[in-house]
Amino acid sequence: MDKDKFMDVFKQVTSDVIIEIALVIAVATAIVWLSQRILPWLxxxxxxxRRLLVLAFIPTIRVVVFVFALVWIVPLVIEPNVQNMIAILSAVGIAIGFAMKDYVSSLLAGINAVYELPYRPGDWIEVDGAYGEVKHVGMRAVEIVTPDDTVVFIPHQKLWTGLIYNANNGGPSLMCVVDFYLAPEHDxxxxxxxxxxxxLTSPYVQLAKPISVVVSEKPWGTHYKxxxxxxxPRQQFQFTTDLTARGKNAVREAGFKLASLSPEHAVLGVP
Amino acid sequence: MATENHWQVVPFDEFELPSAPARTIMQKGLDKFKRIVGITKSEQNDSQQDDAPHYREFDRAPAVAALESSFGDWADDDNATSVRWLISPPYSGAGQCARDWAKQRQWTLPEPPPAENLSQDSLAAWQGPKKGQPWVLTTLSAYWLRDTQRMTFLRTLLAALMRGDFGKGLVVCDSWTFAFIQRAWTFEIPHSYCFAAATPELLQQVGIEARTKQARELLAETRGNLGVTMAIWALQQQENPTRPELPRDCNDFTAFILHSLLLHHGLSEQQLISVLPLIPAAQRNVQLANLAAHHIIEPKNNQWRVAVTAYPLVRDMLAGRGFWLDQF
Structure with missing residues (x-):
């Protein structure tokens, strides 16, 4: 009897309905697949x-297509009334609660990520010590590529409890900090x-943004940031390399002495 | 009845770009898309390279008259000591017009300091302007190099100009150098002027017989820069023109080289090494050869320069990459 009641929730599925569902899934998959290939290439x-704007479309398109396909398919197989929806949601809720809690938590966080925008493709983020560029915001996880060309998959679930550091937050501005250490006696x-x-003379520098130098005094010398x-943002490592190389040369050529730690400070400096 | 002079000098802040017809905007977008997907215009035969037109000379007398009309009262005022600035977009011919005006007024034309003096923070060794003797400084881009040592002279010079140490004079500053100066040292430069953007009427005055619509499209493409407009017009008049085309494999180094060339209005290979030490010699040579083969740059007086007909293309490319641009 209960089984019959449960089956009443579903409509009679004909071969036409199956074909329609297959078509919707195929078209939705094709759109998502194409957007995930064409937009990154573009x-x-x-x-x-412009680059960040194009990248931001990728997860948005996926969510829109997913919702659209769901809205299309559900009424084809379920009689959409309140009683049926409660029955279905209860069944889904139990399944989620017992078996797929983490997976669904990540999926929901993924949808949340599209709107809250803690990270977008093209952003440089750090999560749990992993730093890299967001290459793909998937349904369950965000995919970043570290400067060492290692791909790291981070479940969206981290959104709920973890700290996410975003260096450029959807914009093209990413601050780079380069350290210089000089012997104490100088101007x-x-x-x-x-x-x-x-x-100012680095070809990589964004002239529209400010340049600043912060100085602090240390027991062994002077620390410049x-x-x-x-x-x-993709140029950050070449940029810091250029600043470091030319900075050291310029400091030496101007007659300033770079700091060299005394043995006791060098030992203290080791973590 | 005298013909109307369409040359006009306007305050720098009031410069307005010519409006671009919708067709030009769409064509630009389409060209950009074609570049991204790799559709390039058909390759031209290299043997046609020599047929490329050179920058056409035009009658500069009306431009000099416009300068006289704007600066005449100030120039005649014996009590005026201030410095005026004329901002010159690349290839616009403004520098040459200012030189003609200086000769007409019998003002002095000091030469830039030798390259080895650019790192000095003193102007004493330079045969510069003298107070009480009006002067015109042309090509300010020759007074500096974008490296840590050779911006010193320009800094000292700018401070002296601001203080009025040299009395009355006109500084002609390339627009890319001006953009850098304004941004890098947040200088608020008073009394800065420029020639207004070219109009279809001005094109007619200098001898370009184009229909108004055609002239507007051309001016939108060249952002009202007369010299560039004339060069591109001359190119369009050829049966088989050799058009500049950006190489497919443009990278950061390509952009750095082109930006540096515009910033200094041309650089020798030695100067390029000084400005861009991060580019290895082999890479630099390949980039220069490749850009020259695509008619983007050309050698002139032992320097590499962005080709006049390639200027709009290069500026668009740098804009797309987020570089700091001139205001023209």
């Missing part, structure tokens, strides 16, 4: 805001201006 040929203003010029932005 984005690779663009820069700055700090002269070095500060010199380091600002080092950033040169802060500036590359034109494109």
């Amino acid at each position: 984005a690779d040929n663009l820069f700055g805001k 700090i203003h002269a070095v500060k201006h010199l380091l600002e010029d080092v950033a 040169l802060k500036s932005y590359p034109i494109d």
Whole structure:
């Protein structure tokens, strides 16, 4: 009897309905598949805001297509009334509660991620010590590629409890910080201006953004932090390399001495 | 009855780009899409390279008259000591017009300092302008190099100009150098002017016989830069023109080289090494050869320069990559 009642929830599925469902799934899959291939390719040929805008479409398209397909398919197999919906939701709820809690939590967090935007394709994020560029925001996990070209899959579930550090937050601006250590006896203003010029003359620097130098005194010398932005977040490592190389040369050529730690500080410096 | 002079000098802040017809905007978008998907215009025969037109000369007297009309009162005022700036987009011919005006006024034309002086923070060794003797400084881009040492002279010079150490004079500054100066040192430069964007009427005045619609499309493509417009017009008049085409494999290094060339209005290979030490020699040579083969750059007076007909293409490419651009 209960089984009959449960089966009443479903409509009679004819071969036409099956074909229609298959077609909807096929078209939806094709749209998502194409968007996940064409848009990243297009984005690779663009820069700055345009690139990030194109990348942001990928998860949005997937969610829109998924919802559209669901709205299309459900009424084909289920009589859409309140009683039936309660029955179906209860069954789904029990299944989720017992067997697929983590998976569904990640799926829901994935949908949440599309709207809350803690990360988007093209963002540089750090989660649990893994830092890299978001390449793909999937249904269950976000895929990042680290500077060492390692792919890391991070379940969206981390959204609920973990800390997510986003270095550029959907924009093309990503601050880079380069450290310089100088022996204590020198003119700090002269070095500060010199380091600002080092950033100003880098071809990678985004001139629309500020350049600043922060100085702090340490027992062994003076610590300079040169802060500036590359034109494109993808250039951050080449940019910091360029700043470091030219910065060290400029400091030496100007007659300033780089700091060298005394043995006791060097030992203290080791974690 | 004298013909109307369509040359006009306007305050720099009031410069307006010519409006682009919808067709031009769509064509630009389509061209960009074609570049992304790899559809390039058919390759031209290299033997046609020599047929490429050179930058056409035009009668500069009306432009000089426009300068006289704008700066005449100030120039005649013996009590005026301020410095005025004329911002010159690349290839626009504004520098040459200012030089003609200086000769007409018998003002002095100091030469840029030798390259080895660019790292000095003193102007003493430079045969520069003298107070009490009006002057015109042309090509400010020759007064600096974008490396940590060779911006010193320009910095000192700018401070002296701002203080009025040299009395009355006109500084002609390339628009890319001007954009860098304004951004890098957040200088608020007063009394800066430029030639207004070219109009169809001005094109007619300099001898371009194009229909108004055609002229508007051309001006939209060249952003009202007269020199570039004339060069592209001359190219269009050829039966088999050799059009510049960006190489398919453009990367960061390509963009850096092109940006540096525009920033300094041309650089020698030695200067390129100084400005872009991060590019290995082999890479630099390949990039230069490749760009030259695609008619994007050309050698001139021992320097590499962006070809005048390639300028709109290069500017668009740099804009798309997020570079800091000039205002023209």
